[in-house]
Structures are given as C-alpha cells and as structure tokens.
Amino acid sequence: MYARLAALALLLSVAPCLPPEAKAAAARGAVLACRDQADIKRAFRPVSDKAAKDDSAYFRARLSAGQCVQLMRDQKLDVDQRDGPLWCVRPAGALDCFWTHEKAIDLYPSPPRAPGEQPSRKKG
Secondary structure (H helix, E strand, O other): OHHHHHHHHHHHHHHHHOOOOOEEEEEOOOEEEEOOHHHHHHHOOOOOOHHHHHHHHHHHHHHHOOOEEEEOOOOEEEEEEEEOOEEEEEEOOOOOOEEEEHHHEEOOOOOOOOOOOOOOOOOO
C-alpha cells in the first residue's frame, strides 16, 4: 500500500517536468524535413546561391540515409519544438522529430471531407 502511494507521489512530482503536449497539425503539401536544422537551412536557401547546384544529390543521399523524410500533403504531424521559422515535427506514430519550415505546416487543418462531399466555396 505504501509502495503504491510512494510511486503515485513520485509520478505527481515528475509530471510538471514533462514537456507540454504536442500540438496536432498537418503538412500543407509535399515538403522535405530533416533531423538536422542545418540541412533544412540549406534546403531553403536562395536558389541563386552557387552551391545550390549540388543540393539535389546531397538531399537524395540524406533521404536514402534516413536523415531526411518527405512529408506528404495532409500528413498528420505533432509539433514538438519551434526555433524561429524552423519547427521540429513528428509524423503521427513516429518517435523522432524532423525540422522543416513553419510555412509548410498547417496548425489548424480542416477535418477530412466525407466521401462525395464537395469542398466548401469561399464567399467573396
């Protein structure tokens, strides 16, 4: 009995230290996400950069190695961390988070449409 109470007290004392609950979101479209922030900064640098010509081969290798993933449109994600315009998102069911640009993430995705339901039209 006392062991259970001690375990409960320990759990309650640790609970405030746990990270806040991740926020459900979705990818706005097909976008690259990588474990390392430097890779995402490289992916989103201006195309006019002379070193950008080597990027496609570099990112293919990173994808093959599992260091980057391709997020798909409407893929469910949890936002774990934010660092300015870069957000670390975790695909639903995954253990690791991957960095991508905030503009690629929809924090408030619309609920999925029922089969045969027409998209709503904007009034304007």
